[in-house]
Amino acid sequence: MNIFESIITWSKSLKPWEQEAVRRLVVKGELTEADEDDIIKLLKEPPAKGEFKEPTIPDPQPTGAKPISLVSLEHKAGVNALAPDQTLTFGGPQGLTVIYGDNGSGKSGYSKVLKSACRSRHAQPRILPDVFSGSTPPSAATAKFVYTDGSGDITEPWTDGVDSSESLASVAVFDSKCARLYVEKEGELAYRPYGLEVFDELGASYKRIKARLAEEAAVIQVPRCITEFDHPTVKTAVDAVALDNSGQKLSALNMLGKVSDEEKKEAARLQTQITQLENDDPKKLAVSRRTLATRLASTAQKITAAQIKIQDSVKLLGDAMKKASDEDEAAKLASKAAFEGELVSGVGTEQWKAMFLDAKAFSNEVAFPGEEFPVVGDGSRCVLCHQTLDETAKDRLTRFADFIGNQAEKRARDAAKVYGDLRTGAIEAAKGIGGIDDAFVEQVLERADATATALKTMRTDFTKWQTSAEAVSSHDQWSKLIGPAAGISTVTALATKLTKEADELDKNSNADALVKLKGNLSLLNNRIALAKVLPTIIESAGAAATKRRLQVLSNTIDTAHVSRQATKTTQAVLTDALCLALNTELDALDAESLKVEFVKKGDGGGVLHYLRLKNAPRNTKIEEILSEGEHRCLAMAAFLAELGQQGHSSAIVLDDPVSSLDHKHRDKLATRLVEEAKHRQVIILSHDLAFLYAIDQAAALAQVPVRQHAVARTSDGTGVPVDGLYPEAMKLNDLIKHIKKLADEVAAMDPNDIARRGKVVDCYDLIRAAWERVVEESLLRSVVGPFDKAVHAQMLKGVFVEDEDHSTVFWAMTKASNIVDAHRTPAGGGTTVIPKDTEIAADIEQLRAFKKAADARAQEVIARRKKLESPPTH
Secondary structure (H helix, E strand, O other): OOHHHHHHHHHOOOOHHHHHHHHHHHHHOOOOHHHHHHHHHHHHOOOOOOOOOOOOOOOOOOOOOOOOEEEEEEEEEOOEOEOOOEEEEOOOOOEEEEEEOOOOOOHHHHHHHHHHHOOOOOOOOOOOEOOOOOOOOOOOOEEEEEEEOOOOEEEEEEEOOOOOOHHHHOOEEEOHHHHHHHHOOOOOOOOOOOOOHHHHHHHHHHHHHHHHHHHHHHHOOOOOOOOOOOOHHHHHHHHHHHHOOOHHHHHHHHHHHOOOHHHHHHHHHHHHHHHHHHHOOHHHHHHHHHHHHHHHHHHHHHHHHHHHHHHHHHHHHHHHHHHHHHHHHHHHHHHHHHHOOOOOOOOOOHHHHHHHHHHHHHHHHHHOOOOOOOOOOOOOEOOOOOOEOOHHHHHHHHHHHHHHOOHHHHHHHHHHHHHHHHHHHHHHHHHHHHOOOHHHHHHHHOOOHHHHHHHHHHHHHHHHHHHHHHOOOOHHHHOOOOOOOOOOHHHHHHHHHHHHHHHHHHOOOOHHHHHHHHHHHHHHHHHHHHHHHHHHHHHHHHHHHHHHHHHHHHHHOOOHHHHHHHHHHHHHHOOHHHHHHHHHHHHHOOOHHHOEEEEEEEEOOEEEEEEEEOOOOOOOOHHHHOOHHHHHHHHHHHHHHHHHHHOOOOOEEEEOOOOOOOHHHHHHHHHHHHHHOOOOEEEEEEOOHHHHHHHHHHHHHHOOOEEEEEEEEEOOEEEEEEOOOOOOOOOHHHHHHHHHHHHHHHHOOOOOOOOHHHHHHHHHHHHHHHHHHHHHHHHOOOOOOOOOOOOOHHHHHHOOOOHHHHHHHHHHHHHHHHHHHHHOOOOOOOOOOOOOHHHHHHHHHHHHHHHHHHHHHHHHHHHHHHHHHOOOOO
């Protein structure tokens, strides 16, 4: 099953923003924040019906009917520090192409182009120009591919950021990031066949977008308009816009908020007209007249009652005052007779009487309730001083009580109360009429001058009588005090008149006209108020609408359909056949301990598919128990198993596939890739010479063709291909010939060409490597070789080093090292003199001759030492 074909077909049923999210995930492998910004914009502003064009989604790993193999890759410009116009060539449709490069040699630049053009299994690499060159970089990195489908060569230009053809995309790429994708993703869900991660990333991006929309809605502050509108037309329009700020409703509100100068003048005219009608309104006038009539009638009644009260009181006040005075004199005489000779002065006075009566109340209510005062029994105490009463004290208290209770004293108190009540009543009655307020009189004055004058006169007469009454000091004065006049006839007459007028006014009213005018004025005033706050209302409605829409959009984002499709696709892909193929690949890599099995378990109503190590403890996550090397084995096995299950037969590219592998698994991988190369083109980029050595051995054993390349940093830049074998793997004689060829190229250059210096340095860099090889192979006879698994002790028979050998090698390598080091100095170059062509040729010849002499001498030494391996003859 082609996972991406399934995803692309499924995406056509999604909404536009979802389709764009799928497209970017398929093309780029991940969604950046900028990508999500674009997707959110499409979510907020979806295209109109009929205007949406489904995005073209390229299949990152199509499996075409014709297998594709690469012929060449030519770098044009803009990829890191790669020298322009450099071409890598690849082997045939079957076999291996090995590209070697040290760190910084430019190998990763070619790798990035391959990953981008062939749509690698992770986020597309970011390709930068040479940031240290100081020159203006091109607008985009460019290259040119030549590939074949068996029917002929096809040339395809490549530009970074532009989708390549499906033919190029059918070339599968494996690297370290691809490995992490397989074995480090989400705990036990460590193994996800290529393409299923789209669902994982899509679901995660949905959650991020959902959260971003909710957060965006939460931070929106809706401005609050404090103006209240009471006219239904304006209030309804404002409320409608608050709920729905569509164009129609905004247009209606804007029309209400446009108030002309004429309409403002009309509002002022209406206010004047309403005020005039309200002042002349019969209903209002009737209420005013009836209120005043009611108060006048009440005032007339109070005046009449006050006059009667005063008249009646005056008839009695003289006699009452005289009686109170007489009774008081009688009581005083009785008191004098009763208390004359007492030890304390003042006994019998009013103050004393008040104290005695209080003491009586205290005794009856608190000290001795229920006992008659004074209590003078055995052991009794005084309620004032608490001293025990002796017989004298008892007698005195008894006399005091008898006095207080005698008739003379009682008559004096009663007479004084009668007189006081009469006097107070009359004075209070006069005070009530004298207190008629000025505002009332002024209101009456507006209706009748005579009535107002009468009220003022009565108010003055009653106030004068009150003052005279308060000044009476003898009983005979009361008979001479004349009562105040009470001319209430004008007051009652005006009250009657006003009541009749109110009854008449009630029959006529301006109520209907006033209601209509007030309605018109209310609408205009509401519109004028609306005009002042219209921008705030529109802003508030827009903010509220945006907030609601964001909340709705956030709430409608659901990952359920993504999960369902992921489950459906996973069930179709994770088959027993794939599990068997994966375990077969693990066997081939000598990783039997990593045998795996598929398990399924329910999760939230769905089914999750897991890859689990056999015999591992339950709930163990793969990344918690595997080393990095084991991770790499598992990833490589999964990569090859998937391709086999998909029927994929185009070329594959592997970038540093042996990272973290030990020598055992490295050799097994070399053998497995050689086996794979029998059926397809296999391209390997590596800096690991031991791995490349293992590839060579495995390819020789299986008789699988290998094309070997090296890329190097030279004076032209990085990524410069080295013809044929990489120097470290060339036979020594071939390497010396290669150096001689470079020297010939230098000799053909103009001596003044500024590029000559770099070429010479490149030449001496190889000369130095060649001297190292001479030491290993000619002097030391490969007793210990690079990447060998054993020491070849039998080769010692050819080892013979003299002092002159040491001197020659030392000074030759020193010279080469100095020249190379000089080239690596900062801008401006070093001080070392760059050799001339004849000197270069002489140094190469010295290298060649030394090797030849060392080899010849070794043969002599071998022949001589062979004799030591047998007994001497006679």
